[in-house]
Amino acid sequence: AQSVTQLGSHVSVSEGALVLLRCNYSSSVPPYLFWYVQYPNQGLQLLLKYTTGATLVKGINGFEAEFKKSETSFHLTKPSAHMSDAAEYFCAVISTSGTYKYIFGTGTRLKVLA
Amino acid sequence: KAGVTQTPRYLIKTRGQQVTLSCSPISGHRSVSWYQQTPGQGLQFLFEYFSETQRNKGNFPGRFSGRQFSNSRSEMNVSTLELGDSALYLCASSLKLAGPFSYNEQFFGPGTRLTVL
Numbered sequence: 001a002q003s004v005t006q007l008g009s010h011v012s013v014s015e016g017a018l019v020l021l022r023c024n025y026s027s028s029v030p031p032y033l034f035w036y037v038q039y040p041n042q043g044l045q046l047l048l049k050y051t052t053g054a055t056l057v058k059g060i061n062g063f064e065a066e067f068k069k070s071e072t073s074f075h076l077t078k079p080s081a082h083m084s085d086a087a088e089y090f091c092a093v094i095s096t097s098g099t100y101k102y103i104f105g106t107g108t109r110l111k112v113l114a
Numbered sequence: 115k116a117g118v119t120q121t122p123r124y125l126i127k128t129r130g131q132q133v134t135l136s137c138s139p140i141s142g143h144r145s146v147s148w149y150q151q152t153p154g155q156g157l158q159f160l161f162e163y164f165s166e167t168q169r170n171k172g173n174f175p176g177r178f179s180g181r182q183f184s185n186s187r188s189e190m191n192v193s194t195l196e197l198g199d200s201a202l203y204l205c206a207s208s209l210k211l212a213g214p215f216s217y218n219e220q221f222f223g224p225g226t227r228l229t230v231l
Contacts, residue, residue: 032217043118043204043222044157051217090157099170100212102147102220106156 002027002095006105014113019063019078021108023091026072032094033074034102035065039087047089050074061085086112115140118207118223126229132193135226139186139207145169145218146188148180151202151225160203163188164211192228200230 007022025031032051036044048059055067065076074091091105119138127133139146147170148160159172163182180190186207192199206220 032212036222041224043224044206045222046219049217049219094212094217096214100214101159101162101170101172102157103159104149104157 002093002103004091004093004103004105006091006108008108010109012111013081016080019081021076021089023074024072025093029096034092035076036090037087081112083112118221120205120223120226124227127195128231131195134189134191135203137188137205140221143207143209144186145208145211147206148190149204195230197230202227
């Protein structure tokens with residue numbers, strides 16, 4: 001069965017520093033992978049997705065992620081953090097074992113320090 | 115185009131009561147999924163409806179149920195509320211179902227925060 005692991009439930013970075021949020025997945029078949037962001041008191045918003053093709057995926061707000069099959073990883077990065085990036089980030093995969101449903105990681109709360 | 119709407123946004127209930135939450139998907143979307151979000155467990159999948167039929171179900175007790183209407187609006191019901199049911203309940207809509215060679219992009223509503231006292 002597919003699963004998603006997000007390393008680090010809380011990450012703090014200084015404004016202007018690199019943001020790196022880690023996501024590892026397990027899947028026996030090429031996965032569909034997603035990163036979502038959740039701001040306080042809001043639902044989830046899609047940042048970017050990997051379906052097929054180019055392994056480096058660019059999303060909104062300057063975020064990007066690279067699909068690395070050999071490492072079963074899909075880490076999210078942003079070169080320079082902004083205060084407005086403070087939010088909770090979720091990595092997700094679509095399960096292909098029997099039923100096709102989203103499986104979410106437990107989330108990483110990003111704090112940006114001034 | 116209007117996004118996914120959920121009503122009510124906040125709800126306070128007591129143990130043993132039942133509750134009904136509503137979700138209106140984006141116009142044209144036929145799939146509605148429900149999730150429970152808690153600090154300890156993250157997002158847990160409840161169920162998915164497509165064209166008024168439940169297509170997927172998560173590992174929740176039978177107290178949790180849902181339905182979808184012909185206009186794609188969906189409701190979920192929780193009976194005999196327990197303290198542990200306190201959570202943010204999120205609804206997501208998509209145009210289609212995911213399949214072996216296709217994915218479905220989900221669009222989330224703001225959620226209904228349920229507090230059980």
